[in-house]
Amino acid sequence: MSVKVLVNSVQCKKCNDIIESKHTHDLQYCKCKSIYIDGGTDYQRYGGNIELIDFSYSVYEEILQICGVEFTDKAQYENVKRAVESLKIEGIQPTYDRVKGIKDLLDGKITHEELAVRYKKGT
Ligand SMILES: [Zn+2]
Structure with a gap:
């Protein structure tokens, strides 16, 4: 499961120094120079004596994704996940295009007919 750094x-x-890296190249050391963090909210890079690092001040967000398609709505993610599971039962491998198609359908961006056309093209 991938996560995003908030x-x-x-x-x-x-x-006991609390340090925060606010952007990508914002390298911060604690007062005693035992540890450092870097990366801001793009990625979390840390070092020094890592046994001394307490991560409880960091906030992470779970990235909801299926086959590389990202979801911001948890309910929609669950719906698509269920749709993908039933595809697998039918022996259809979920791909990025298929998952994106189901998402677009749920978003109301395309119709069932358009999705069917996409499926035909994709196979
Ligand atoms: Zn320190």
Whole structure:
């Protein structure tokens, strides 16, 4: 399961300093220089004596995705996941295009007919 970094912040267990990296190249050391973090909200990079890092100040968000298609709505994600499961039962391998098609259908961007045409093209 992939995650997105919302708050990139850690505490040093040695000096109790709380440090936060706010953007990609914002490298921050704690007061005693035992640990550092970097990456802002793009990625979380850390180092030094990693046994001293307390991650409880960091906030992460689970990325909902199926075959590379990202979902922002948890309910829709569950619906598509169920649709993909039934495809698998029918012996159809879910691909990025298929999952995207189901999502577009649920979003009302395309009709059932258009989805069927897409499926034919894709196979
Ligand atoms: Zn420290």
